[in-house]
Amino acid sequence: xKKLSVAFLLALCASFAAAPTVNKGKAFxxxxxxxxxxxxxxxxxxxxxxxxxxxxxxIMRDYVVPGKAYLVYKEFPLSQHNHSREAAAYACxxxxxxxxxxxxxxxxxxxxxxxxxxxxxxxxxSALTPAERTKVQALAxxxxxxxxxxxxxxxxxxxxxxxTPTMIVIKGTKRWPIAGSLSYNLVKQFxxxxxx
Amino acid sequence: xxxxxxxxxxxxxxxxxxxxxxxxYAAWTKLREPASLFAISIDGYHVLPEWAVLPLARMxxxxxxxxxxxxxxxxxxxxxxxxxxxxxxxxxxxxxRAYVRGEAIDCxxxxxxxxISPITLLRDGGLLAAAVFLAILAWKKPRPxxxxxxxxxxxxxxxxxxxxx
Numbered sequence: 001x002k003k004l005s006v007a008f009l010l011a012l013c014a015s016f017a018a019a020p021t022v023n024k025g026k027a028f029x030x031x032x033x034x035x036x037x038x039x040x041x042x043x044x045x046x047x048x049x050x051x052x053x054x055x056x057x058x059i060m061r062d063y064v065v066p067g068k069a070y071l072v073y074k075e076f077p078l079s080q081h082n083h084s085r086e087a088a089a090y091a092c093x094x095x096x097x098x099x100x101x102x103x104x105x106x107x108x109x110x111x112x113x114x115x116x117x118x119x120x121x122x123x124x125x126s127a128l129t130p131a132e133r134t135k136v137q138a139l140a141x142x143x144x145x146x147x148x149x150x151x152x153x154x155x156x157x158x159x160x161x162x163x164t165p166t167m168i169v170i171k172g173t174k175r176w177p178i179a180g181s182l183s184y185n186l187v188k189q190f191x192x193x194x195x196x
Numbered sequence: 197x198x199x200x201x202x203x204x205x206x207x208x209x210x211x212x213x214x215x216x217x218x219x220x221y222a223a224w225t226k227l228r229e230p231a232s233l234f235a236i237s238i239d240g241y242h243v244l245p246e247w248a249v250l251p252l253a254r255m256x257x258x259x260x261x262x263x264x265x266x267x268x269x270x271x272x273x274x275x276x277x278x279x280x281x282x283x284x285x286x287x288x289x290x291x292x293r294a295y296v297r298g299e300a301i302d303c304x305x306x307x308x309x310x311x312i313s314p315i316t317l318l319r320d321g322g323l324l325a326a327a328v329f330l331a332i333l334a335w336k337k338p339r340p341x342x343x344x345x346x347x348x349x350x351x352x353x354x355x356x357x358x359x360x361x
Binding site: 160162177180181185189190 | 236239302
């Protein structure tokens with residue numbers, strides 16, 4: 001019996017250790033909301049840009065702000081995009097100064113330019129104050145921030161994310177991956193269906 | 197009946213049950229989730245207007261279920277095998293089209309989370325080939341038995357051979 005209890009405790013500890021951590025700077029809405037949406041995205045991916053600029057504002061307005069959904073951003077830089085990981089590191093660094101959303105907006109809006117010329121930090125800097133720029137530039141080299149990007153990526157691989165953007169919609173123990181270019185009406189219908 | 201034709205009958209039976217079972221499973225993976233989830237997968241193919249996607253997502257799994265059950269039960273073999281072949285041909289052509297265009301979309305075959313890949317194409321292509329094979333054999337008239345083995349007529353309209361004494 002004692003051995004069983006020890007084994008149970010060890011398994012419990014292991015499950016907590018394996019549980020993904022949420023960077024509060026990259027999460028929006030009420031953590032106790034009935035639905036959680038984990039968004040695995042790549043800053044250099046055109047479909048992610050499309051989702052960020054068209055679908056996400058509607059999800060924020062209708063589900064995140066009213067407390068119906070908790071949105072968590074996850075980095076999933078694809079290897080074929082040469083500036084993705086750098087952009088993800090800057091965004092994670094910006095999250096630590098409370099500017100993730102602003103930096104993500106700047107990166108997606110100017111994606112065609114920096115993806116071409118590689119001026120990622122200049123784009124990030126446009127969304128920050130001079131003091132924040134210095135801090136974010138230093139933080140982007142911090143091993144903890146680089147580990148966070150890698151940890152998000154590994155989590156995506158565990159979730160079998162095979163394309164970006166992928167939203168993992170979670171309610172209770174159920175998880176539904178939704179990927180590709182999406183119509184808001186259908187996503188809304190789905191979120192309403194599972195909210196019932 | 198020769199051992200060869202008996203073997204073929206067993207193969208056809210197993211193939212029909214396997215394809216029917218796959219149709220039933222595909223239907224079940226969709227029916228256990230909200231129809232809107234399957235609608236999102238259908239919409240990814242960009243072949244239908246948005247208003248048509250949700251009604252199709254509600255109807256298609258029931259059609260798959262019905263077809264699967266009919267295939268397993270062995271009713272209306274000619275119609276059911278042709279319907280299965282047509283449906284699989286449609287799915288396969290849409291998947292090939294998306295893959296060739298480089299669209300990274302969900303296959304939607306057995307619920308969400310499975311992107312179109314060479315593996316899904318190979319699987320659906322194999323299923324299509326098997327369904328077409330079943331349909332061809334269902335429509336093919338049985339060959340007359342050699343003389344001396346049963347009363348065989350040469351009339352092309354006769355489909356069954358009376359048992360020999």
